[in-house]
Amino acid sequence: MIRKVTDRLSEFNKTCLEDRFLELILLMTSVMLLLFMRHTFILSTTLLLFIPAALLFRNFLDSKIFWILLSVLMITGFIRIWHSSDNHTYLTIYWVLAITLCTFSANRSDTISFNARILIGLCFFFATLWKFLSPEFTDGTFFYFTFLTDSRFFEFAELTAGVDAGMRSHNLLVYNVLNDPMGRSVAGGFESTPLLSVISLFMVWWTIFIEGWIALSFLAPLKSKISKWRDIPLIIFMITTYPIATVSGFASLLAVMGFAQCRENNSWMRPVYLAIFIAVPLFNLPYLKVLLDLL
Amino acid sequence: MNKETLLKWSVPFLLCIVAVTQIFLSHTKHLTPWKGGGFGMFTSIDRMERRVLHITAETEMGKYVIDPEIIISNRREFSRIQAMPSEKKLKSIHDTVRNSDWAVDSTAAPPSVYHENLKEMGYSIYPLKWVPGDGDEEIREIRKVHIVMKRMVFDKGSNVIQLTDLISFEE
Incomplete structure (x- = not known):
């Protein structure tokens, strides 16, 4: 039975994913752009015209002109909002640029896989570096504060540290008064639980561990042991991070890039990334809220 | 440097330049760690x-x-x-x-x-x-x-x- 399943998977990997590897990367990237790159009106409108055309006419999707136009469009749209753009918007633009350059390469699959692996590695390298550069992060202040003020983490804070609705509403009132330019209060007190400090410190070292592991394994030489198993930390990161911090655009981009960096020594991971890419909308379901209601 | 090397390394190099610039601006010119492409999100309040x-x-x-x-x-x-x-x-x-x-x-x-x-x-x-x-x-x-x-x-x-x-x- 297990043999049958693995044989089927291997056949699917060969016929669908290996032979159409590049085409799938371009398709997944286009879908991701269409769904998540809506930062400016001009950008989202043009993508809305461009991408369906590319999805309908595959020659268009495979052409240099399409990707050059897309790069120019994205960079010009992005320059005006560089100061307010999130990290994954930058990474998306690097990814589109990498695809554009790969259309000029003699070995397109190799060039795109290389870029996917190095870009993921560098992204997590700088993310880890920033964590060490920020004392607020390493001493747990960042997570502690985030659990008390960021609505995406409220259920997590309640489940793990017992920060209840009463504390949350008090904290948000204090926070909103300070955050209002029409007020002149400069200090206030939050309510919390002793356990939150412990949870925050655990999160600090877990984040540094998992992001550092991704950085090391993706930037290590391909022949090294740590590189061979690089997909494990990335997949753990995706399935433990995005159901809580729901950033679907980033999850989707990492799934595309994760898929694209699968080559000889880890090609068997492609179906997993493809499945994650398809399942990204499920990350938005309120799992923790449901769990809280059940408890 | 041959063409293939250039095609492979240009974008990673660009990422490094932007990220290092962001770290510099954040430490010298009050740029928030969350923005600017240095991957400093979720590090500071x-x-x-x-x-x-x-x-x-x-x-x-x-x-x-x-x-x-x-x-x-x-x-x-x-x-x-x-x-x-x-x-x-x-x-x-x-x-x-x-x-x-x-x-x-x-x-x-x-x-x-x-x-x-x-x-x-x-x-x-x-x-x-x-x-x-x-x-x-x-x-x-x-x-x-x-x-x-x-x-x-x-x-x-x-x-x-x-x-x-x-x-x-x-x-």
Whole structure:
């Protein structure tokens, strides 16, 4: 039975994913752009015209002109909002640029896989570096504060540290008064639980561990042991991070890039990334809220 | 360097240049760690949205709060100032305040939760508004304009959240 399943998977990997590897990367990237790159009106409108055309006419999707136009469009749209753009918007633009350059390469699959692996590695390298550069992060202040003020983490804070609705509403009132330019209060007190400090410190070292592991394994030489198993930390990161911090655009981009960096020594991971890419909308379901209601 | 090497390394090189620049700007020019492509999100509580711009005008009638949205109505321009405030940007706000006509907006007191604090610090509870209308109490002389971008700091030991000055301009 297990043999049958693995044989089927291997056949699917060969016929669908290996032979159409590049085409799938371009398709997944286009879908991701269409769904998540809506930062400016001009950008989202043009993508809305461009991408369906590319999805309908595959020659268009495979052409240099399409990707050059897309790069120019994205960079010009992005320059005006560089100061307010999130990290994954930058990474998306690097990814589109990498695809554009790969259309000029003699070995397109190799060039795109290389870029996917190095870009993921560098992204997590700088993310880890920033964590060490920020004392607020390493001493747990960042997570502690985030659990008390960021609505995406409220259920997590309640489940793990017992920060209840009463504390949350008090904290948000204090926070909103300070955050209002029409007020002149400069200090206030939050309510919390002793356990939150412990949870925050655990999160600090877990984040540094998992992001550092991704950085090391993706930037290590391909022949090294740590590189061979690089997909494990990335997949753990995706399935433990995005159901809580729901950033679907980033999850989707990492799934595309994760898929694209699968080559000889880890090609068997492609179906997993493809499945994650398809399942990204499920990350938005309120799992923790449901769990809280059940408890 | 051959063409294939260039095609492989150009984008990773660009990422490194942008990220190093972001780290530099964040440590020297008040750029928020969350923005600018350095992958500093989720590392600091100093988010762009948590930076508060306080504009105060000292007049012959007392000390008044001015709503920043009156001066910078363009949302994108406002977020640019929040993301990386500079003396030049604050001076431009200062000049706008100085070169405009103001009146006391006696219809727009902030929520009562602010009143005690405003009075304690010597502010009028009423803000200033732009372009005075008929019957409004007009401001004749602005003696001093104080503009400060504040950021949040938090002490988890005492659970105290505070606003501290990031950069300010006064004239």
